[in-house]
Amino acid sequence: MNIILTADVGSTFTKMTAVDIDSKEIIGSARSFTTIETNVMEGFNSALKELTAQCGQLTFQKKVASSSAAGGLKMIAVGLVPDLTVKAARLAATNAGAKIMKTYSYDLTQKEQEEISSLNPDMVLLSGGIDGGNKDVIIHNAKVLAQIEGNFSIVVAGNKSAEDEIAEIIKDSGKRVVLCENVMPEFNKLNIDSAKKAIRDLFIENIISAKGLNELQAILATEIVPTPLAVFDAADLLSQGTKTQKGLGDLMIFDVGGATTDVYSMADGNPSRPNVFIHGFKDPFAKRTVEGDLGMRYSILPLAEEAGLEVVAELADTTKQDVIAWLDTCKKAPDTLPIEGSVERRIDETLAGMAIKISTERHCGSVEKVFTIAGEAFAQMGKDLTQVKYVIGTGGSVIGSSNPKSILGRSLFQVGDMTLLKPMSPTMLLDRKYMLSSMGLLSKLEPDVALAIMKRELLENGQLD
Amino acid sequence: MSQKTVVLGVIGADVHAVGNKILAYAFELAGLKVVNLGVMVSQKEFVDAAIEANADAITVSSLYGHGEIDCRGLREMCDEAGLKNIKLYAGGNLVVGKRDFTETEKAFKQMGFDRVYAPGTAPEQTIADIKADLA
Numbered sequence: 311m312n313i314i315l316t317a318d319v320g321s322t323f324t325k326m327t328a329v330d331i332d333s334k335e336i337i338g339s340a341r342s343f344t345t346i347e348t349n350v351m352e353g354f355n356s357a358l359k360e361l362t363a364q365c366g367q368l369t370f371q372k373k374v375a376s377s378s379a380a381g382g383l384k385m386i387a388v389g390l391v392p393d394l395t396v397k398a399a400r401l402a403a404t405n406a407g408a409k410i411m412k413t414y415s416y417d418l419t420q421k422e423q424e425e426i427s428s429l430n431p432d433m434v435l436l437s438g439g440i441d442g443g444n445k446d447v448i449i450h451n452a453k454v455l456a457q458i459e460g461n462f463s464i465v466v467a468g469n470k471s472a473e474d475e476i477a478e479i480i481k482d483s484g485k486r487v488v489l490c491e492n493v494m495p496e497f498n499k500l501n502i503d504s505a506k507k508a509i510r511d512l513f514i515e516n517i518i519s520a521k522g523l524n525e526l527q528a529i530l531a532t533e534i535v536p537t538p539l540a541v542f543d544a545a546d547l548l549s550q551g552t553k554t555q556k557g558l559g560d561l562m563i564f565d566v567g568g569a570t571t572d573v574y575s576m577a578d579g580n581p582s583r584p585n586v587f588i589h590g591f592k593d594p595f596a597k598r599t600v601e602g603d604l605g606m607r608y609s610i611l612p613l614a615e616e617a618g619l620e621v622v623a624e625l626a627d628t629t630k631q632d633v634i635a636w637l638d639t640c641k642k643a644p645d646t647l648p649i650e651g652s653v654e655r656r657i658d659e660t661l662a663g664m665a666i667k668i669s670t671e672r673h674c675g676s677v678e679k680v681f682t683i684a685g686e687a688f689a690q691m692g693k694d695l696t697q698v699k700y701v702i703g704t705g706g707s708v709i710g711s712s713n714p715k716s717i718l719g720r721s722l723f724q725v726g727d728m729t730l731l732k733p734m735s736p737t738m739l740l741d742r743k744y745m746l747s748s749m750g751l752l753s754k755l756e757p758d759v760a761l762a763i764m765k766r767e768l769l770e771n772g773q774l775d
Numbered sequence: 776m777s778q779k780t781v782v783l784g785v786i787g788a789d790v791h792a793v794g795n796k797i798l799a800y801a802f803e804l805a806g807l808k809v810v811n812l813g814v815m816v817s818q819k820e821f822v823d824a825a826i827e828a829n830a831d832a833i834t835v836s837s838l839y840g841h842g843e844i845d846c847r848g849l850r851e852m853c854d855e856a857g858l859k860n861i862k863l864y865a866g867g868n869l870v871v872g873k874r875d876f877t878e879t880e881k882a883f884k885q886m887g888f889d890r891v892y893a894p895g896t897a898p899e900q901t902i903a904d905i906k907a908d909l910a
Contacts, residue, residue, distance in 0.1 A: 390827055391826050393819075394827050439829065440810070440827050443827050443828040443830075494827070496810075497824050497828060587790070680815065682788050682815075
């Protein structure tokens, strides 16, 4: 029997899934509260006990895990121009599974220095200047960062001409520094893989022990990854397939959580219509965005504000006062769940839909009409996701809702705002078993099995009608 | 003398691409570092690229006749962005209709451009001027 255990040590729950490799099936899953303050193994073993109660005594060939405990991988990105290197740095960090606390542009000020200090990130990604370009700002920022008292590591992914000087400055401060390739070595050319790998390596080197996960790491077959990276890997595999199995092609995944809404798109995003020029930055095939202000509990206030209280009230067929009351309840007790059939449930589900709508609009590309001497043309910024074949929803507020299709449907293209290149007619699927991050972890050991399970769970059991 | 960097592009809703490619090639052959933004470039994009690249000059091409409006304010934007003293050059088919080139040149110089080129200017001329200006 070849059984693999996948585990996720979340901020609230430690979840685990047992997978039978030979029969390509998920044989059981269980969860328990995460015990990061004392010893994370307590929560782990408690979940294991539950799993054993479900499936009987199991012998695992291998164990793998992800974690978003203790806030996950908290990062700050610093760059030069907001639309250029800052954007590139942010993309590198989010693709690495990080939670971006804040981004900064141009010269860091003293106030910003204090802010970074109080935010207490795990890592800072420092970029700025194309290779051979502007050096002054990134060097200034290296000095500012070096002076901050704190134990964060710094990944330097900016103008290579400034690299040596920056390394000296940071080493003198005692902080760990990793040099990698510029996230934007040439104008508008994205190069995030080097930074992504550096972030990942540093996570393994420093963060795992810092978050108390050493003991867990010792029993695993591979290194712990930040949870979002597991979902990212699942999305990538599901889309591209393996040598022996076809993938699903272009797809998007939405993960609406308590604090953030994560959006993943696996698609080239090339223009689907004629007369369209790609303008500016070309987004990578595999892209993850994290909206830290769109969450169902910890970020419910900014979510409601962004959606508009009146809009939410109208869509939920209730009053603004009711909405405000619900927001208040959730703020005071983030573990509150609405009662079925109640007005609170309608409000909650409306908010989940809005989280998906707004996060899609931020993630997907857009077009702008331009008039040229050759006639009408369109300038496209970002990815054209109109032809995406599958939209997949995960996260409790989508999976556990009374109408997942309508919530997920908020990601679709709307005639009322044709400039946003949102999916037009995808098949909508639901991750009913919450298995995406588990399969992402499994993909590192048994990609074909992980892919087979995902396809079955989504295409056969995950259809929404 | 270190390599000089020039940001190159065609401004506004203008999609004339061939001349832009020729200029980029010629500039590179002449030893300039070129950041080529291509066509349909906004003022903001010129400035952003010049900042990241620590450029010495911005060369704006315009061929569809609306150059004057598109270029208005570029010098001020450069000043605001901390690119004081960056060289600004404009060329192509800068204004629509028949107009004495000296008038066009005067208008552009008043807007803050260092050199203004008439249609048909050979790249070699521009390259020689850039090298002289940046020496």
